[in-house]
Amino acid sequence: MDSTRFNLIHSQSLHNRAGEVNKKKTEPSQLKEFEKVLSNELNITDSATINPQRSALSEIDAVYPASFINDDPADISDRINSTIDLLEKYAHLLSNPAETLKDIHPILMDINTRVKTIAKELNTESHTDNTDRNNELKKVTDQILSMVQIERFKMERGDYTDR
Numbered sequence: 001m002d003s004t005r006f007n008l009i010h011s012q013s014l015h016n017r018a019g020e021v022n023k024k025k026t027e028p029s030q031l032k033e034f035e036k037v038l039s040n041e042l043n044i045t046d047s048a049t050i051n052p053q054r055s056a057l058s059e060i061d062a063v064y065p066a067s068f069i070n071d072d073p074a075d076i077s078d079r080i081n082s083t084i085d086l087l088e089k090y091a092h093l094l095s096n097p098a099e100t101l102k103d104i105h106p107i108l109m110d111i112n113t114r115v116k117t118i119a120k121e122l123n124t125e126s127h128t129d130n131t132d133r134n135n136e137l138k139k140v141t142d143q144i145l146s147m148v149q150i151e152r153f154k155m156e157r158g159d160y161t162d163r
Contacts, residue, residue: 076118080140083114087144090151094160101160108151115145 090107093099119141122134154160 076121076137079114079118080137080144083111083118083144086111086114087147101155105155108148108155111144112148112152115141115148119145 086107090104090111093104093107119138122138122141
């Protein structure tokens with residue numbers, strides 16, 4: 001057999017095989033399996049619940065929780081009041097000799113985090129108006145922040161180590 005004829009037969013054979021592959025239909029069992037996987041994925045997506053209280057993207061939410069963002073001045077004043085209550089609890093625990101600094105320190109850090117969050121929120125564009133209420137809230141927040149910084153400094157300096 002000469003090489004030209006061999007190449008011709010070989011190329012026709014390859015062409016026929018390629019045509020057979022292209023004409024090959026997908027098995028019904030494969031389609032049913034695919035439909036099953038697809039429907040499971042769609043059900044998972046549809047049944048996923050979204051927390052309605054959070055409106056930020058999860059990437060942003062991880063850095064600055066959307067639950068802290070609230071334009072309601074009453075909510076801000078409530079959070080300031082709860083922070084002041086926590087500061088009073090800190091003062092009470094600090095005066096109790098039975099309490100250790102290890103027990104008290106996390107409360108101080110919680111107050112610090114709360115006050116910084118409130119201060120950031122009060123300095124956002126939605127609270128930059130110079131109403132008397134906003135100015136008073138900012139003053140109170142600044143005073144609490146100063147007190148917390150002083151207490152942190154005293155604790156780190158060792159003023160309370162005689163306990």
